[in-house]
């Protein structure tokens with residue numbers, strides 16, 4: 250009887266051991282799978298092309314409808330305060346007094362705090378005299394939050410343009426990608442860096458134009474030659 254119990258006990262031990270081995274193998278396989286998945290992402294990044302902009306030596310040219318720092322023209326403003334009413338946070342401060350003699354508003358000051366502005370563009374849209382406009386200026390970082398409160402003088406300053414700054418190399422967004430590809434990660438690994446720099450595009454246009462000029466000149470010369478043979 251005791252021999253039968255011992256045999257049954259050893260059988261259970263063996264089964265338990267085999268179950269443990271099976272579990273361990275399963276875990277090892279799934280761990281290896283996760284490892285391969287992770288390495289797959291890593292190796293996938295190795296064949297992707299860099300899309301880094303060497304800021305501040307290179308800067309992306311903002312899109313035409315970019316909503317950057319607001320420009321304000323004091324002379325055009327009629328102090329109607331529409332911009333204040335349409336602003337989600339009633340942000341613009343229009344400082345005016347009523348001239349009792351002329352019975353007209355006299356504008357004293359105008360300010361927008363870019364520390365609170367959400368650049369929604371409502372004020373620009375609804376201003377009846379178009380004295381507000383959104384510029385492409387996006388570098389508004391400051392050490393003091395209060396210095397982001399622009400008065401009419403600061404708001405009247407013309408924006409700095411990426412393309413007119415000689416110390417900056419302007420880059421068009423995704424300028425280095427071939428036609429039709431919007432995601433740099435989709436490019437085949439062996440494809441050489443496609444797209445052209447603005448300087449290359451200008452050079453090509455110049456070559457093309459000079460070729461066209463040459464063609465035009467030669468076509469003008471042909472009738473002359475014909476005339477001379479007649």
Ligand code: SF4
Nearest residue numbers: 336366367369370372
């Ligand atoms: S852009 Fe929007 S949040 Fe900023 S001042 Fe104009 S309306 Fe207000």
Ligand code: SF4
Nearest residue numbers: 326327329330332376
């Ligand atoms: S809506 Fe235009 S004109 Fe009227 S107060 Fe504002 S900025 Fe001036």
